[in-house]
Amino acid sequence: MTEASALILLVEDDPTVRRSLRTILVDRGFRVIEAETAAEAVARAGEHNPDLVLLDLGLPDRDGITVVTALRTWSLAPVIVLSARGQEDDKITALDAGADDYLIKPFSANELLARIRVALRHVAQRSPSRDAVFELGDVTVDLGRRLVTRAGQEIHLTPHEYKLLEVLLRHADRVVTHRQLLKDVWGPGHTSETRYLRVYMVALRQKLEPEPARPRWLLTETGVGYRLRLDRD
DSSP, X not given: OOGGXXXXXXXXXXXXXXXXXXXXXXXXXXXXXXXXXHHHHHHHHHHHOOSEEEEESBOSSSBTHHHHHHHTTTOOOOEEEEESOOOHHHHHHHHHHTOSEEEESSOOXXXXXXXXXXXXXXXXXXXXXXTOEEEXXXXXXXXXXXXXXXXXXXXXXXXXXXXXXXXXXXTTTSXXXXXXXXXXXXXGGGTTOHHHHHHHHHHHHHHHOSSTTSOSSEEEETTTEEXXXXXXX
């Protein structure tokens, strides 16, 4: 499967919006199947096993979050939420349920296509091997050796800094919510301690970013969480 030939499940109850999105996708070479309701979306996903799902949350029978929850019981296909709901709580709920990305309507065709390309490109990196090696500019992160270097020189990270970086790398190019990061790094008893994240993210950027005040890799998703971005195109 190449990116251009990927099968996309488009879940949208507004026929005008659905036609417009289908045209954009088909023109770029994607294969498209459609659903208008949450029940139909779950059924179509089970029948066709799509490579990616574009999901509106405001569906007529059930909230789109139920589709994300159902898919995550068996599918690792990226889910990009397309919604008019711009509140931070809505984003957090969708991402915590297992969505990979969140686009607020209206959005441009180019932005949508870029998000699709990134999601498809990094499906294989969602669960990278324990020995995976990542390149962030001149910084190399070797998960197998638990070693971080810049131009061959080791960068010292504290245990929590390293764990935070590891979690972000294992979810590369996905938004990871504050709650998920706190649970994975500090444990389930610390899911409200967002100050931990701010302090440690500043420290990581100081050590890894060429310009910490203008991060290239470790990006903030305001009010939601963080994203480690591997691609710059």
